[in-house]
Amino acid sequence: xxxxxxxxxxxxxEVNWQYGKAxxxxxxxxxxxxxxxxCYRELKVQVVLHxxxxxxxxxxxxRVQHNGTRGPYKGGIRYHPSVDMDEVRALASLMTxxxxxxxxxxxxxxxxxxxxxxxxxxNELQTLTRTFTRKIDMALGVYRDIPAPDVGTNAKVxxxxxxxxxxxxxxxxxxxxxKPVALGGSKGRxxxxxxxxxxxxxxxxxxxxxxxxxxxxxxxxxxxVGSWAARYLHDAGAKVIAVADxxxxxxxxxxxxxxxxxxxxxxxxxxxxxxxxxxxxxERIFETPCDILIPAALNGVIHEQxxxxxxxxxxxxxxxxxxxxxxxxxxxxxxxxxxxxxxANAGGVTVSYFEWVQDLYSFFWxxxxxxxxxxxxxxxxxxxxxxxxxxxxxxxxxxxxxxxVGRVQEATRIRGIFP
Ligand code: NAD
Numbered sequence: 560x561x562x563x564x565x566x567x568x569x570x571x572x573e574v575n576w577q578y579g580k581a582x583x584x585x586x587x588x589x590x591x592x593x594x595x596x597x598c599y600r601e602l603k604v605q606v607v608l609h610x611x612x613x614x615x616x617x618x619x620x621x622r623v624q625h626n627g628t629r630g631p632y633k634g635g636i637r638y639h640p641s642v643d644m645d646e647v648r649a650l651a652s653l654m655t656x657x658x659x660x661x662x663x664x665x666x667x668x669x670x671x672x673x674x675x676x677x678x679x680x681x682n683e684l685q686t687l688t689r690t691f692t693r694k695i696d697m698a699l700g701v702y703r704d705i706p707a708p709d710v711g712t713n714a715k716v717x718x719x720x721x722x723x724x725x726x727x728x729x730x731x732x733x734x735x736x737x738k739p740v741a742l743g744g745s746k747g748r749x750x751x752x753x754x755x756x757x758x759x760x761x762x763x764x765x766x767x768x769x770x771x772x773x774x775x776x777x778x779x780x781x782x783x784v785g786s787w788a789a790r791y792l793h794d795a796g797a798k799v800i801a802v803a804d805x806x807x808x809x810x811x812x813x814x815x816x817x818x819x820x821x822x823x824x825x826x827x828x829x830x831x832x833x834x835x836x837x838x839x840x841x842e843r844i845f846e847t848p849c850d851i852l853i854p855a856a857l858n859g860v861i862h863e864q865x866x867x868x869x870x871x872x873x874x875x876x877x878x879x880x881x882x883x884x885x886x887x888x889x890x891x892x893x894x895x896x897x898x899x900x901x902x903a904n905a906g907g908v909t910v911s912y913f914e915w916v917q918d919l920y921s922f923f924w925x926x927x928x929x930x931x932x933x934x935x936x937x938x939x940x941x942x943x944x945x946x947x948x949x950x951x952x953x954x955x956x957x958x959x960x961x962x963x964v965g966r967v968q969e970a971t972r973i974r975g976i977f978p
Contacts, residue, residue: 568884570649570858576884578652581960584951587968591977595967598648600624604694606672608687611680618687619643622670622695624704625651628970631702632668633658633908635709635737636716638687639857642671646858650709653879654908657901659963661940663912668704670695676711677828685719692723699724701733701919707911708737710782710857714749718742733918736911745914747929748907753787754930755906756877758937760792760851763898766945767873769850772796777849777871779803780856781830784877784904786821788853793817801839801847804856807831808839810847845869854881861886869895876900891954899956901963902944909936 568576575596582592606618621644624632634654637647647669655667672691676684698704708717717738724734732743740746747754764771774797778785781804789799798814806829809815816835823833831838845852845861848870854860855877861869866886874890874897876882882890882897890897910933917923924932948958971977 569645570880571645571652573859573884574649574652574880577956577960578656578964580957581964584953584957584961585964585968587964591968591971595626595652595964598623598625598651599627600698601644601648602695602698603644604691606674606687606691606694608674608683608690610683618672618674620670620672620691620694621647622698622704622706623647623651623668624698625667625669626655626967627666628967628974628976629659630664630666631700632704633665633707633911634668634670635707635907636691636712636720637669637671637709638674638676638684638711638716639671640673640675641857642673647671649858650879653901655967656960656963657905657908659966660901660944660959661905661909661936662943662966663909663936665705665908665912668706669709670706671709684716688716688719689723692720696724696727699734701731705733705911705915706735707908708783713737713783714739714744717744733915736914737907738914743914743918745910745917745929746924746926747933748910748914749783750787750791751910751929751933752784752877752904752907753789754791754933755909755937756784756788756853756855756875756903757791757795758906758934759898759903759941760788760797760875761795762938762941763873763875763896764851767896769872773798774850775800775848776851776853777801777844777847778853778855778877779844779860779881780854780878781820781824782855784907785853785855786824788855788877789815789817790821792851797851800849801844802830803839803841803844804830806841808841808844809833809836810839811836851875853877857881859883863889866890871895874898876903879904887956897954897956899959902940902955902959905940906933906937909933 650669658665738744801810846868852871858880861882944959947962
């Protein structure tokens with residue numbers, strides 16, 4: 560293991576390293592494993608944007624389909640300056656494993672554009688989205704590849720994507736999930752990832768002896784995932800004591816007033832400057848002693864340099880791939896349990912699946928139905944992951960990957976692709 564960590568791995572290498580651990584335990588033949596360490600289809604497209612002030616800017620857009628054995632490719636679209644092919648590959652392969660962990664009939668994909676949506680007008684954002692959609696159109700399809708929101712995109716962006724796709728293909732609401740409800744989106748999709756994190760927190764707290772009532776919670780990221788997770792945990796009696804986002808952080812040992820913090824963020828676009836808490840440098844978020852730590856921002860944020868400062872009893876990965884393998888290893892040695900991304904944040908893709916189902920039969924569920932089905936799916940997945948980890952005497956991440964890799968391998972074999 561030390562050898563692997565001598566040089567910094569890329570995000571895709573990190574995910575493949577985790578995959579390799581599970582594949583090794585399952586004794587998957589190398590010829591099969593090497594196929595799973597690559598992606599089925601990769602698109603890189605030039606996206607030229609005419610800014611409102613007349614300037615012309617060039618971005619690059621990506622859509623990567625990792626594996627489609629269990630169903631259509633599925634995965635979000637990220638708008639962030641750091642987006643590149645390696646990151647998109649990593650996130651696409653995580654989607655393959657995530658959809659398999661929650662046992663929904665999808666493969667894995669991801670996409671993105673290396674732009675900064677915070678510096679763009681709404682008109683520019685819409686133009687960029689429509690251009691990007693046209694450029695990746697040939698890879699999409701209601702039964703082929705179905706995008707969704709991710710960092711820097713939201714329901715409005717998905718609505719534009721659906722509209723642009725529909726210009727060529729006709730009315731196709733099932734081409735994208737995470738749309739506004741008025742366009743065929745599912746009730747409960749916006750809060751689904753945070754609600755899934757909450758359901759996981761309930762189960763994991765019970766298993767690892769942490770009382771949820773009064774638990775001190777620290778969250779990195781207060782966007783879609785972080786803010787909804789904070790709200791559900793707060794409503795269940797936990798104390799969200801610290802939150803950080805890209806601009807800064809806040810701390811209140813007695814527990815933040817989450818509703819007031821949400822109102823502040825709606826107005827200021829950041830948690831920084833929230834009057835009912837003390838400022839906290841965003842770099843110090845992981846040092847804050849807590850019971851539950853939830854990274855819910857970007858990948859690779861917990862690494863060998865900062866893992867030693869973590870003082871938490873339980874970590875729940877709201878973000879995708881937030882902990883690198885080196886830090887993961889150290890956390891395991893320190894006996895700090897980690898609930899992995901492919902289980903903990905699967906609530907979003909699960910309700911995306913419900914949305915797709917509703918769009919396909921044009922009949923829509925009420926919020927209780929969405930919540931009940933989400934809870935059922937996440938709880939089943941938790942139990943499956945926990946028993947897989949126990950059976951193989953390993954951690955939850957490896958247990959989840961063994962479950963997922965086994966399901967994909969089985970589907971591949973039954974299809975007649977691998978003997
Ligand atoms: P978002 O864009 O709504 O929010 C991202 C948050 O992270 C913001 O608060 C931003 O300020 C913060 N952030 C960015 N850089 C930061 C930094 N350097 N330090 C601290 N905070 C920083 O994105 P989201 O949809 O909430 O996604 C967050 C994570 O969850 C991503 O890893 C995403 O892939 C994952 N995820 C999202 C969903 C979903 O349904 N939205 C589903 C599964 C996984």
